[in-house]
Amino acid sequence: MTPDPEGKPIDASAADVHEWMQRKDYNAAPLYDKQGKSVGYVRKDRIEDIDRPIRRYRNSFELDVILSTGASFDAVLDALCQNYFYFLGGADELAGIVTRADLNKTPVYIHFYERLTRFEEKLRDYLTNSLDDWTQFLDGGPVGQMEARRERQSGLTLDLINYANFSDLITVVYESEVWKDLEYESSSEAESKLGSVIDLRNDVAHRKLILYRDEIDKESEARDVLDLHTTYQELLQRTQKLNWASGSVQEDKKKSETRIFRQDSDAVTELQNMYAETCQVCGDTSTTELCHILPIQEGGTTTIENMLVLCPNHHMEFDRGELHIDPDTLEITAAHEDALVGTKLTVLGNHRPSAEKLQQRYREEI
Numbered sequence: 001m002t003p004d005p006e007g008k009p010i011d012a013s014a015a016d017v018h019e020w021m022q023r024k025d026y027n028a029a030p031l032y033d034k035q036g037k038s039v040g041y042v043r044k045d046r047i048e049d050i051d052r053p054i055r056r057y058r059n060s061f062e063l064d065v066i067l068s069t070g071a072s073f074d075a076v077l078d079a080l081c082q083n084y085f086y087f088l089g090g091a092d093e094l095a096g097i098v099t100r101a102d103l104n105k106t107p108v109y110i111h112f113y114e115r116l117t118r119f120e121e122k123l124r125d126y127l128t129n130s131l132d133d134w135t136q137f138l139d140g141g142p143v144g145q146m147e148a149r150r151e152r153q154s155g156l157t158l159d160l161i162n163y164a165n166f167s168d169l170i171t172v173v174y175e176s177e178v179w180k181d182l183e184y185e186s187s188s189e190a191e192s193k194l195g196s197v198i199d200l201r202n203d204v205a206h207r208k209l210i211l212y213r214d215e216i217d218k219e220s221e222a223r224d225v226l227d228l229h230t231t232y233q234e235l236l237q238r239t240q241k242l243n244w245a246s247g248s249v250q251e252d253k254k255k256s257e258t259r260i261f262r263q264d265s266d267a268v269t270e271l272q273n274m275y276a277e278t279c280q281v282c283g284d285t286s287t288t289e290l291c292h293i294l295p296i297q298e299g300g301t302t303t304i305e306n307m308l309v310l311c312p313n314h315h316m317e318f319d320r321g322e323l324h325i326d327p328d329t330l331e332i333t334a335a336h337e338d339a340l341v342g343t344k345l346t347v348l349g350n351h352r353p354s355a356e357k358l359q360q361r362y363r364e365e366i
Helices: 014-024 073-080 100-104 106-130 140-152 166-175 187-205 225-246 265-275 312-320 355-365
Strands: 028-032 038-043 085-088 096-099 289-292 307-310 323-325 332-334
Touching: 014 028, 028 096, 073 085, 073 096, 073 100, 073 225, 096 100, 100 106, 100 225, 106 166, 106 187, 106 225, 106 312, 140 166, 166 187, 187 225, 225 289, 225 312, 265 307, 289 312, 307 312, 312 323
Parallel strands: none
Antiparallel strands: 028 038, 085 096, 289 307, 323 332
């Protein structure tokens, strides 16, 4: 996003504005009156006659080009699939402009890195817990490289899977039957769709362009905004599938250094049906995850009073302590989302999040 977007006076000439937008590489820009108030915007591709005053090409701030300043990343990406720019806030309170070009900026890389890391961590845990020997699905080359990497880490030896490349983990998915657990129709479908996730991860890791084409071109192999949206949804959906699949893995161990979480199927089903996979914080319906209020490793249980249904964004913020739910009033405080301040957690049916568990969680955080 570009905050406080620069614009041009409403009484400027179309020639000056067009030349300025060409030089700045702007597709759209606000127009201001003499008092500095935004009175509309202009699109570069709609300026047909540069000899006319720019006011002839003024567009009003309609809802189809406006996004809330509190819009989530998912909502922004969805919107950018429909239009290549949006103004944030509106005419009376113009806070910024977001375009498809912003998808190649640092905050987006950070967002994707967090989501990819979450998926990778869940995948490593699931392969370890669900397969007796995940290395059998790889040839000797990758396994030998992992062993060599672990050998070099003297004094900090982890399980072998922690030295596996992301692409090796994906290979195990479609070479074993884990692709069924992730609800793919076939191993080839898993290989193809997760291949796009590998490509995205490589681009994020090496700081290459995330979005290769500003315009949508179905004939091009270069990633456009629709391709990015499809890959992102794939990432979110398979993270959710791993979340559900991990809940079905049960194994009791004598020592506490390794814990395998099992989510009781009745409680999981009850919450899924109750909220129809809608986030209790923001109402997002694209994808949701079950979140333990008090983590299992801290004595929490998989019961509906100790679980919430949250989107991946708010699940992560809750786990990090960046999203606080008042134990008594269920009022929400979010460190990075002013729009949520003062709102309350949505509760339906007989779901009553445990005040005791919330209080205990916050004591643990302190």
